[in-house]
Amino acid sequence: MEERIIRSARYTGVLALLALAVWAGFVWAAPLIKSPPDQKILYVHVPNVAPAYLGFSLTAVGGIGFLATRREAWDRFALASAEVGVVFCSLLLVSGPIWAKAAWNEWWAWDLRLISTTVLWFIYVAYLFLRSFAEGSDAARTFASVYGVLGTLAIPFVVYAVDIAGGKTMHPTQADRTIEAVSNTLLAGTLAFLMVFVWLVAKRIGVARLEDLVAQRRFDEETP
């Protein structure tokens, strides 16, 4: 009963944060910004960035933790962070073209930020495939940990892609974000999405723990 109440409180908290972010975009910021309605797409596009980068960075933290201690808990943490990071990165790559089509009447452009984000997505989808094909063995965990650590090397390239492109990009630089209401709404959305990220990673770790438990019991039953 107590656990059910705690679980319900978590669901309510996460939903309230998401509702607050949507409210900030539609009710609070809307009268302050003279812009077409499609501009609000940015409020569900930009907030995916921080959880995606955080997920991939935490994959490296989990990988280093596993390599240093050989504790499976670190490995589960790395796996959960990568999977949830891929979810947010996928949403980033799907919502971006919807915004591009609405704003510039084209789905895709060979923009450095877009290409580098897509490459980053492929790196971590490959990580998840690697994990699902080579399940369980210590060697596979070690390899995945090293791969997860090396994968983060791509993140700074994506972050600074706009600067590297030297202005030849569709994405804004820091100096372009001058409207305070837009910045505050994006910040509220980012905070809400980060909370959702933490919640999903915690849930995914719980699932990974149960997967290991069930696999261990199956192994015990089948081993003479």
Place this chain on the structure above:
Amino acid sequence: MSGYMLAAYLVVLGSLAGYALHLHSRRRALERQAHASDTLPRTEEA
């Protein structure tokens, strides 16, 4: 409200909800499996 905006909100918020529900049902299924292996008698033939 434009179709593009509606699509973006539905895709993003719907996918997050869908992924959370997937994790929830996967957890339930694994809990059932773990309980089943608790209650089933272990085979000793091997």
